[in-house]
Amino acid sequence: MSKTVLITGASSGIGEATAKYFLQKGWNVSATMRSLNKADNWAEEKNVIYPHLDLTKPETIASATRETLEHFGQIDVLVNNAGYALMGPLEGVTPEQLEHQFQTNFFGLVSTIQNVIPVLRRQGKGTIINVSSIGGRLAFPLTSSYHATKWAVDGLSESLSYELRPFGIQVKIIEPGGIKTNFFNRGTTWATHPDYAQMVNHLQQFTKKINDYLAEPEGVAKTIYRAATDQSGRLRYSPYGEAYFFLHAILPDKLWRSLVGKIMLGKSY
Numbered sequence: 001m002s003k004t005v006l007i008t009g010a011s012s013g014i015g016e017a018t019a020k021y022f023l024q025k026g027w028n029v030s031a032t033m034r035s036l037n038k039a040d041n042w043a044e045e046k047n048v049i050y051p052h053l054d055l056t057k058p059e060t061i062a063s064a065t066r067e068t069l070e071h072f073g074q075i076d077v078l079v080n081n082a083g084y085a086l087m088g089p090l091e092g093v094t095p096e097q098l099e100h101q102f103q104t105n106f107f108g109l110v111s112t113i114q115n116v117i118p119v120l121r122r123q124g125k126g127t128i129i130n131v132s133s134i135g136g137r138l139a140f141p142l143t144s145s146y147h148a149t150k151w152a153v154d155g156l157s158e159s160l161s162y163e164l165r166p167f168g169i170q171v172k173i174i175e176p177g178g179i180k181t182n183f184f185n186r187g188t189t190w191a192t193h194p195d196y197a198q199m200v201n202h203l204q205q206f207t208k209k210i211n212d213y214l215a216e217p218e219g220v221a222k223t224i225y226r227a228a229t230d231q232s233g234r235l236r237y238s239p240y241g242e243a244y245f246f247l248h249a250i251l252p253d254k255l256w257r258s259l260v261g262k263i264m265l266g267k268s269y
């Protein structure tokens with residue numbers, strides 16, 4: 001019998017590439033989406049459903065889980081992929097922006113996991129894959145809110161891996177480097193404050209410049225598939241992110257931060 005994966009944020013970028021890769025591999029795919037009109041281009045695919053799931057609406061998380069079970073009878077792998085970045089100076093972040101960022105990237109993810117754990121425990125097996133970021137263990141300028149959510153996801157995932165292992169459930173963390181998706185344009189919300197305008201401008205120019213050189217999401221999809229199937233007990237996978245972790249580990253902290261400041265903000269620290 002085919003295995004089933006439930007993916008959040010399957011309408012674009014890494015989530016869409018992952019849904020298509022699992023389909024190619026013969027899996028049943030529950031490609032959940034916040035906006036259902038984005039499913040049109042896959043309409044002809046078999047073994048795929050498109051439940052509505054908006055991470056800021058807990059009732060849609062429960063209904064998407066139910067719909068997946070009713071249709072496919074099981075969930076073998078959960079991929080918590082959906083997310084976006086709130087960028088800009090912390091001084092300009094509104095409570096609403098911060099709440100929405102945490103509701104999407106952290107509380108919605110927690111709720112999805114809590115909905116799926118009982119299913120996986122009943123089955124006696126399963127894998128939970130949380131898409132964090134290199135920014136779940138490193139931090140870059142003017143991105144403090146986003147990093148706070150991803151560091152939270154990273155810590156939660158590592159801790160959770162211990163408590164779920166005795167039930168046959170694996171937890172995996174995916175920490176991609178920069179990937180060419182909607183993330184840096186449509187996916188990003190900016191907080192503003194006039195006193196940080198020059199820094200923000202420099203960072204925006206930088207992200208525009210690097211966008212063409214970023215890796216394609218299909219590579220991340222393959223890593224997610226490997227994490228779902230390799231049975232290795234490995235916790236972290238860093239597609240296109242290893243070089244950042246390597247440099248961060250070998251460079252003195254002051255030099256690392258000075259380079260990051262120079263490259264991203266045009267200032268040395």
Ligand SMILES: NC(=O)c1ccc[n+]([C@@H]2O[C@H](COP(=O)([O-])OP(=O)(O)OC[C@H]3O[C@@H](n4cnc5c(N)ncnc54)[C@H](OP(=O)(O)O)[C@@H]3O)[C@@H](O)[C@H]2O)c1
Pocket residue numbers: 008009010011012013014015033034035038053054055056081082083084085104131132133134135175176177178179180181182183184186187217
């Ligand atoms: N791209 C990168 O460089 C990069 C690097 C490291 C980590 N990541 C992580 O990778 C994940 C996927 O991002 P991506 O790069 O593929 O960006 P993307 O193309 O912008 O995709 C983000 C997905 O999340 C969905 N989403 C946003 N808010 C949602 C909500 N409230 N409820 C349900 N779905 C929601 C979007 O749906 P809509 O289509 O409805 O907006 C979209 O499907 C994110 O968690 C991101 O933090 C990305």
